Amino acid sequence: MHRRNTQQRRRQILERVNELGEVSVEDLAKRFATSEVTIRKDLAALENDGIVLRRFGGAIPMPTDAPEVNNDKVSNRKIAIAKLASTLIKDHDRIVIDSGSTTSAILPELNNKQGLVVMTNSLHLAQDLLELEREPTVLMTGGTWDTQSSSFQGAMAEQILKAYNFDLAFVGAAGLDVERGTTTFNELTQLTQTMAAVSTRVVVLAESSKFDRKMPNIELTWGSISTLVTDEDIAPEIKAALEEKGIDVLCAPIANL
Numbered sequence: 001m002h003r004r005n006t007q008q009r010r011r012q013i014l015e016r017v018n019e020l021g022e023v024s025v026e027d028l029a030k031r032f033a034t035s036e037v038t039i040r041k042d043l044a045a046l047e048n049d050g051i052v053l054r055r056f057g058g059a060i061p062m063p064t065d066a067p068e069v070n071n072d073k074v075s076n077r078k079i080a081i082a083k084l085a086s087t088l089i090k091d092h093d094r095i096v097i098d099s100g101s102t103t104s105a106i107l108p109e110l111n112n113k114q115g116l117v118v119m120t121n122s123l124h125l126a127q128d129l130l131e132l133e134r135e136p137t138v139l140m141t142g143g144t145w146d147t148q149s150s151s152f153q154g155a156m157a158e159q160i161l162k163a164y165n166f167d168l169a170f171v172g173a174a175g176l177d178v179e180r181g182t183t184t185f186n187e188l189t190q191l192t193q194t195m196a197a198v199s200t201r202v203v204v205l206a207e208s209s210k211f212d213r214k215m216p217n218i219e220l221t222w223g224s225i226s227t228l229v230t231d232e233d234i235a236p237e238i239k240a241a242l243e244e245k246g247i248d249v250l251c252a253p254i255a256n257l
Contacts, residue, residue: 100172169199
């Protein structure tokens with residue numbers, strides 16, 4: 001019940017942001033009869049999904065040239081992308097999963113695997129991993145809790161990651177740039193870069209609409225990425241350009257979304 005209430009409130013917050021153009025933490029806390037700490041966590045989660053941009057004391061819509069997309073269909077796209085990405089996982093693989101809504105959609109698919117070792121920097125992901133029937137071995141990065149990304153970050157988390165080697169790293173992207181790689185407004189990019197460095201194969205999960213989001217900070221260059229798992233709406237010329245860079249581009253079907 002709590003998770004459903006949280007998701008509903010975040011959808012309503014997003015609607016409010018899009019309606020007004022700018023909202024304050026104080027006003028949202030009063031409107032939803034909850035604490036400012038809770039609202040800040042909501043805004044951090046929405047920003048991590050790449051759909052709002054936090055400003056001092058509040059938030060604004062994420063700057064984007066992309067058309068508005070129905071939230072239910074976005075969710076279904078993420079599930080389709082995650083299902084396709086999960087086919088890359090073999091029994092007994094060692095994998096690391098970055099925090100994020102698309103990467104977390106992989107978790108139900110892990111019930112089809114056995115003997116997995118899974119590390120994450122997300123408390124939410126770690127808790128859900130422990131509830132899987134196949135019970136993978138779960139590792140946490142630890143480190144410093146970052147409210148903006150709702151995950152552990154920092155030097156300690158990076159050091160812990162460097163003590164391991166992984167077969168696969170699954171990471172999301174707030175934005176995609178066909179020339180540069182994955183992009184973000186968040187300046188905390190080191191942990192994702194460390195995940196990539198300690199993994200044999202780096203898999204980015206992102207909707208094709210992320211190519212329309214212009215963001216200033218590079219998180220991962222295409223040179224450090226093995227595979228992009230996206231949807232079939234990716235422009236053919238973008239897909240071809242990435243394949244020329246040596247990226248394996250997998251496209252999830254969207255006909256039934």
